[in-house]
Amino acid sequence: MTRLTLTLRQRPSQRLDLSPLVPHLLAGKSARQIERIELQTTRHRAAVGEVFRLRMGDAEQICIEGSCERLDYVGREMAGGELLVDGDVGIQAGRLMTGGRLTVLGNAGPWAASGMKSGVLQIAGTAGDRLAGPLPGEISGMRGGIAVVRGNAGERAGDRMRRGTIIIEGAAGPYAGARMIAGTLIVSGGAGPLPGFLLKRGTIVLGSGCGALSPTFVDCGVHQLLANRYMAAMIEHYSKSAARLMRRPLRRLAGDMAVLGKGEIFLGNGTDV
Amino acid sequence: MPAVTVKGMRIDDTFAEAFGMRATALIITADSARWARQAAIIMTGMATSVIGCGCEAGIDRELTSKQTPDGRPGIRVLLFAVSTAELQKQVQTRVGQCVLTSPSSACYSGLEGEESLRLGDGLRYFGDGWQISKRVGAKHFWRIPVMDGEFVCEASAGLTKKAVGGGNLLVIGRTAQTTRAAAEAAAAAIAKVPDVIAPFPGGIVRSGSKVGSKYKGVSASTNDAYCPTLRGAVKTALDHDAGSVLEIVIDGLTSDAVAAAMRAGIAAIVKLGPKRGATRISAGNYGGKLGPHHYYLRKLLP
Numbered sequence: 001m002t003r004l005t006l007t008l009r010q011r012p013s014q015r016l017d018l019s020p021l022v023p024h025l026l027a028g029k030s031a032r033q034i035e036r037i038e039l040q041t042t043r044h045r046a047a048v049g050e051v052f053r054l055r056m057g058d059a060e061q062i063c064i065e066g067s068c069e070r071l072d073y074v075g076r077e078m079a080g081g082e083l084l085v086d087g088d089v090g091i092q093a094g095r096l097m098t099g100g101r102l103t104v105l106g107n108a109g110p111w112a113a114s115g116m117k118s119g120v121l122q123i124a125g126t127a128g129d130r131l132a133g134p135l136p137g138e139i140s141g142m143r144g145g146i147a148v149v150r151g152n153a154g155e156r157a158g159d160r161m162r163r164g165t166i167i168i169e170g171a172a173g174p175y176a177g178a179r180m181i182a183g184t185l186i187v188s189g190g191a192g193p194l195p196g197f198l199l200k201r202g203t204i205v206l207g208s209g210c211g212a213l214s215p216t217f218v219d220c221g222v223h224q225l226l227a228n229r230y231m232a233a234m235i236e237h238y239s240k241s242a243a244r245l246m247r248r249p250l251r252r253l254a255g256d257m258a259v260l261g262k263g264e265i266f267l268g269n270g271t272d273v
Numbered sequence: 274m275p276a277v278t279v280k281g282m283r284i285d286d287t288f289a290e291a292f293g294m295r296a297t298a299l300i301i302t303a304d305s306a307r308w309a310r311q312a313a314i315i316m317t318g319m320a321t322s323v324i325g326c327g328c329e330a331g332i333d334r335e336l337t338s339k340q341t342p343d344g345r346p347g348i349r350v351l352l353f354a355v356s357t358a359e360l361q362k363q364v365q366t367r368v369g370q371c372v373l374t375s376p377s378s379a380c381y382s383g384l385e386g387e388e389s390l391r392l393g394d395g396l397r398y399f400g401d402g403w404q405i406s407k408r409v410g411a412k413h414f415w416r417i418p419v420m421d422g423e424f425v426c427e428a429s430a431g432l433t434k435k436a437v438g439g440g441n442l443l444v445i446g447r448t449a450q451t452t453r454a455a456a457e458a459a460a461a462a463i464a465k466v467p468d469v470i471a472p473f474p475g476g477i478v479r480s481g482s483k484v485g486s487k488y489k490g491v492s493a494s495t496n497d498a499y500c501p502t503l504r505g506a507v508k509t510a511l512d513h514d515a516g517s518v519l520e521i522v523i524d525g526l527t528s529d530a531v532a533a534a535m536r537a538g539i540a541a542i543v544k545l546g547p548k549r550g551a552t553r554i555s556a557g558n559y560g561g562k563l564g565p566h567h568y569y570l571r572k573l574l575p
Contacts, residue, residue: 146410165409184407201405226379227407227416227425230343234409262403 003061006052012070014042015090016051019073023081023100026059069109075102078119094121097145110154113147116164126151132166133159140181142166148238158185161202167235167242177204180263186242199256199263207245207268217255217265224249277571282543283553284570289441289535290558291566294353295360296436296526297390298383300336301372302347312378313348316371321473324493328354328363329438329524331470342381349383351470353438353524365395373399379425386431393426433526437566440523440531442538443499445515446551452517455550459521459538466537468530469523481520481557514552528566535568540575
């Protein structure tokens with residue numbers, strides 16, 4: 001079965017809402033029906049047929065070619081199937097995903113994987129601020145699934161995360177894993193200042209250390225834990241570098257003692273201190 | 274009793290009668306095979322019969338580091354009980370007292386079952402609030418801080434309701450030595466069959482029982498029909514040349530596994546031959562009315 005392909009005709013003149021273009025919403029629709037779906041975010045109408053060149057196929061596998069950062073909400077509430085984006089995406093890619101696999105070959109804007117519940121989101125480039133985080137007013141961020149960023153991520157990656165796994169192979173900005181409720185955030189590169197700010201529960205792994213660390217994290221020594229090796233085996237498929245990091249001896253810091261203090265930061269550097 | 278003779282061995286035309294049971298499988302790992310075995314042996318100890326032990330348990334097989342979830346050497350153990358509640362209680366107590374306590378151990382589900390038992394979900398309270406829950410994909414496990422680091426334990430273990438308990442072989446020979454040699458050969462062959470255990474010492478039981486007793490309140494008593502020293506005094510099932518009888522009891526995760534184990538056991542006894550081993554193979558049953566699973570020896574011949 002061939003996949004359904006949408007090729008961007010030209011850079012759109014307005015930001016577009018791509019949330020209707022997910023496998024479960026396109027299933028059973030004809031080419032004509034799909035081309036009539038409206039994507040505009042302003043008063044000017046922008047239907048799929050005007051913005052994209054459509055090559056019909058099985059909607060279980062969708063490919064968006066020539067994407068740019070003006071395409072927002074890509075894969076929002078995606079429930080299954082596969083969505084491949086060749087190019088950049090705008091804000092909130094993969095927000096509230098409940099299943100399936102979303103792959104972005106370029107960069108993603110802020111709030112990628114926001115409130116994600118299940119499934120797999122992979123970003124080959126960089127991710128903007130508040131990766132997997134909640135929108136203003138929401139109580140929790142990511143609630144399950146796995147999000148992988150091959151490049152760097154912006155501020156507050158994993159903000160208020162409740163469950164699930166985030167892997168950042170590059171570096172993370174300030175406040176990585178801030179206000180985390182539970183879950184796992186692994187950063188292979190360095191992290192900005194104050195990781196795990198007000199961390200309640202959950203695990204943050206920083207392969208190359210961080211900027212200023214809050215004094216409310218307390219040293220628990222260097223350990224090579226079985227649980228981390230077990231996690232390594234489970235994430236190996238998604239990221240070899242993160243799996244390698246998890247198998248190393250890591251310094252465990254418990255915190256944030258300013259709040260509940262049942263969380264932990266593992267540091268990959270300074271283990272000989 | 275009618276019988277067939279295979280290579281000089283008399284095999285009774287009878288059947289083993291077995292019962293449906295609830296079972297689970299656990300994988301116990303440790304830093305070394307020695308410590309994985311240590312934990313497995315002690316957690317399956319005193320688990321020969323549901324009558325007095327609450328469950329029947331034993332080692333199914335050893336696993337290499339490539340076959341375990343955490344890449345360390347491990348052992349797969351099987352536990353059988355008559356009810357889900359009793360099995361849950363036994364798993365909780367045995368893992369809590371024998372695996373959690375064993376240095377460097379970890380414990381995982383060894384069975385994908387239609388239902389599940391609480392494993393780490395119950396033991397986590399040992400962590401006194403410091404326990405950590407981790408979920409990756411479909412896997413959910415608990416990290417419980419202990420004095421040598423952390424005890425890693427999967428949250429739940431699979432449960433099967435299709436397990437069978439009480440498959441058996443009666444090994445009858447001229448002397449205690451030759452009969453034991455035949456039973457040992459059968460137990461060794463059965464140990465190689467996957468998804469089964471022989472829960473008695475070394476896989477062999479010498480005190481087979483019958484239902485009931487002359488004494489009030491005793492539910493099972495010695496199987497006098499198979500006691501060689503009572504051969505002349507009771508309605509015996511033994512011939513004049515029988516000097517010793519041993520039984521092998523088999524529990525399996527499936528009926529097919531029990532049949533495969535009985536077949537392997539019979540083949541090993543026949544291979545040893547009547548000169549060095551047993552002279553007759555039989556099986557225990559209750560007339561076929563109590564247990565739903567019947568294993569006819571003539572269908573399991575080598």
